[in-house]
Amino acid sequence: xxxxxxxxxxxxxxxxxxxxRLWPPAPAWYWVFGCLLVLVLVLVLxxFLRWQWNxxxxxxxxxxxxxxxxxxxxxxxxSALVRLAxxxxxxxxxxxxxxxxxxxxxxxxxxxxxxxxxxAAFDSGDGKLLEEVAYDSRAAATINAGRAHRLASLVHHWxxxxxxxxxxxxxxxxxxxxxxxxxxxxxxxxETAC
Numbered sequence: 375x376x377x378x379x380x381x382x383x384x385x386x387x388x389x390x391x392x393x394x395r396l397w398p399p400a401p402a403w404y405w406v407f408g409c410l411l412v413l414v415l416v417l418v419l420x421x422f423l424r425w426q427w428n429x430x431x432x433x434x435x436x437x438x439x440x441x442x443x444x445x446x447x448x449x450x451x452x453s454a455l456v457r458l459a460x461x462x463x464x465x466x467x468x469x470x471x472x473x474x475x476x477x478x479x480x481x482x483x484x485x486x487x488x489x490x491x492x493x494a495a496f497d498s499g500d501g502k503l504l505e506e507v508a509y510d511s512r513a514a515a516t517i518n519a520g521r522a523h524r525l526a527s528l529v530h531h532w533x534x535x536x537x538x539x540x541x542x543x544x545x546x547x548x549x550x551x552x553x554x555x556x557x558x559x560x561x562x563x564x565e566t567a568c
Contacts, residue, residue: 430468431534434461434464434468435533435534438458438461438533441454441457441461441526442526445522445526451517451519451522452511452515453514455522456508456511456514458504458529459504459505462504462532465533466486466487466490469536470490481497483496484501484502485497487501487536488501490532490536490537490538491531491532491537492535492537493531493532496528496532500521500528501525501528503517503521504529
C-alpha cells in the first residue's frame with residue numbers, strides 16, 4: 375500500500391444511509407392524518423343528518439308510489455287522487471310549521487306550494503284540481519287517467535323538489551330528533567284499500 379495520503383488506493387466506496395422507513399411517520403403526518411379523520415367524520419355526520427332530515431320525503435314518496443299505481447284503475451282513481459291531496463298536505467305539515475301551513479286552503483295553499491318549489495304549476499295549472507278532488511268525490515270520478523297522472527306527477531315533483539328556505543315566512547328550524555309526521559300505510563291497508 376502506498377503511504378501517500380493523496381493516493382487513489384486509499385479511497386473507499388461511499389456508504390449509503392439505510393432507506394427511510396415508511397412507519398412510523400414524521401410527527402407532522404400525525405397532524406395530517408388527524409385532520410383528515412376529523413374531516414371524514416364531519417362529512418359522514420353531515421350526510422347522516424341530511425339523510426335523517428329528508429326522511430319525511432322518502433316516506434311520502436313511498437306512499438305516492440302506491441297511490442300512483444291505483445290511478446290506472448278507474449274504480450280506485452278517485453280515492454287515489456283524494457289520498458294524493460292528503461299526502462301533499464301531510465308532507466307540507468312535516469316540512470313547514472304547522473301553525474302557518476295547516477290553515478292554508480284555496481289560493482293561499484296553491485301560492486304556498488308554488489313558492490316552495492321551482493316549478494310553479496299549482497296556482498295556474500292542474501294543481502287547482504286537487505282541491506276539487508279533496509272536497510268533491512264526483513269531481514274525482516270524472517278525471518281521466520292522463521290528467522290523473524299529470525296531477526300525480528305534479529305532486530311527486532313538489533314532494534321531491536320543494537325547498538325549505540330559511541328566509542321564508544313558512545320555514546322553521548327542524549329539530550334533529552323530531553319525528554316525521556307522514557305516516558306510512560301498512561301492507562294490509564295498501565292491498566285492501568281502493
